[in-house]
Amino acid sequence: MSEVEHVHFTEQRLAEIGALAKKYPAARSALLPVLHMAQEDFGYLPMQVQQLVADTLNLRLMVVREVVTFYTMFREHEAGKYRLEVCTNVGCMLNGADDLVQHITKTLGVDIGETTADGMFTVTEVECAGACSGAPVVQINNEYHEKVDAAYMDAFITKVNADIDGGQA
């Protein structure tokens, strides 16, 4: 998304936001859900999207900024097409999460927090995902993958790369 591009919500989205806001004593309560929607629509939350959310809910931009920067799920920068979020908190750590992160970053040739040059993968470490019986847990674009090992990730990465070569990605 270019810096000057004008952004707006679709009519359908605006109707959805309007209905949502009525479910709370005050519309500002809808801020987190609306940011989730905006992130779904625009991929991430650059400044002009944050301004759009502020205008839509009649909030000051600073109120929106404060919330965007407080919560880890809101992204101000574009991530790869596949976000590989590896839980490395204790439950997963005891089940090999650190080795798994190392394997993934080495395979993709990136550091934690980085995106591959082709824009396909971003690797991050996240805090306890609340699925410790399935440790180690990797969230791939909001989807939980449990009891993940190096072979599982290799297969996933290989499949994505094969789809690129096959022109499907």
Place this chain on the structure above:
Amino acid sequence: MISSDPKQVKAICFDRIHLVGQAGLKVARKNGAYKFLPTLLKDFDSEQIVDEVKKSGLRGRGGAGFPTGLKWSFVPRNTGKPTYLLCNADEGEPGTFKDRDIMRYDPHLLIEGMLMAGFALGVKDAYIYIRGEFLAEANILDAAIEDAYAANLLGENILGTEFSMNLTLHRGAGAYICGEETALIESLEGRPGRPRFKPPFPAVEGFYRCPTVVNNVETLATIPAILEFGGDWHAAIGVPNNTGMKIFCVSGDVNKPGNYEVPMGTSLKVLIEEYCGGLKHGTVPKVVIPGGSSTPWLTAEHYDTPLTYDALMKAGSMLGAGAVIVMDETADLIAVTRRLAHFYAHESCGQCTPCREGTGWLERIMNRVEAGTGCEKDIKVLSDAAEHMAGRTICALADGAAAPILSLLKHFPEVVQERLMENAE
């Protein structure tokens, strides 16, 4: 089926969780969901319900263990303001994963519990605050709520009675602190989750400064059985002052990690050996964190401790949310402590100085200790910092950050000593 004989009860919250299709309203109703609700709405009044819950001895399953009936009784009546019911489904404490199973496999049990609580408290608008990462679970709950509206189990004049209640699902966005009830309220008001000073407690001034009850998923999911079978029935399960069943989320170095709902008072050893298939290595755990990462560690000497609020407190820890993290002889305790120090530093909301600064200190020093590039003074600074954080902040996050550090120093000083300067110049 839940047995009306308390001695025969095998499960409460998980009773129907394994039934195929239980997340769908039709199947759930066939299996008994909402069965007792019409009787309750017709024959019970608010006072009776609160009394039954008080009698049941149910204590909050989210971590603090506060008696649920008592919490409900603190809500002032006839204030002219609405009363709100919030379900805490933030499930962020490292080691917990029980509420997720209730929500994804038996969402109608939670909705039914909220309806009953809402009816007792005169609630018109209720909310479920679910952690943002639980997207699949949120979608299941949303569908269940929609079905419940369509079946007149939510909305106006529920099942033809005077009672009306709305229920809205609200997703968080990745902040551990929002599991703290006043931070949850702040977040639900569209702000960063910074805990509020208490008092006033939420029961008096909570969501938009109105009377508010915040209950955990497991707590609310226990309500339908308590009201159907009676407070005395529930009080006869478990042990006195620690009644009922409890879901323990067991993770770490056990052969069969998972959620196990057992009577309160079951021993740690029985839980690990009979339910979880024992340890991966050795016969006795090196460390067990019994209630989630914020609770002090237990060591081998406490292996026989009954899992109750009281017994765990006596053993120097807490039952917390029932998140049992098990470490066998292979665990690197320094690495675990360093990882937890990182967690708390990352999750501190930053409003109280002892926590904002202290969690950073703990993390930086633990990084050095793990790398073996520390110095003798580091041990003293660690324990001083941890001791000066706990109890000196608005919420208990600082206490949680201090717990692993103080546990490590107390139980394994030689491990720290050995590693401390391993690689020093």
